[in-house]
Amino acid sequence: MYTVDFVEFPSKTASASGRFFTEAFGWTATPYGPDYADVAGPGINLGFQADPEEQPSAPLVTIRTDDLEQARRDVEDAGGVVTVEPFTFPGGRRFHFREPGGCELAVWCSAE
Incomplete structure (x- = not known):
């Protein structure tokens, strides 16, 4: 989700x-x-x-998920390009991506 x-x-x-x-x-x-x-x-x-x-x-609009690795696969499979590799921050992990129209967004998941 x-x-x-x-x-x-x-x-x-x-x-x-x-x-x-x-x-x-x-x-x-x-x-x-x-x-x-x-x-x-x-x-x-x-x-x-x-x-x-x-x-x-x-x-930067940020989308929450429970599975960061699956989200990356979904982003790339849909034609998105990862612009910032996954990194850890207080509270979780995230990566940034650019969708085909040129907007940059991020996907994150909470610390497990």
């Missing part, structure tokens, strides 16, 4: 982005170092990446 459940945004300052959503909407911001913040509200999870080396150029 695949579910869109996270969007990651480029940010000039992740802590300021987190503070904004906390103050404006009452959502919870969780910092992961100086360059990353997760923001959670009712039915929404966002990430803000300020590290220029890891920052997406546009909002």
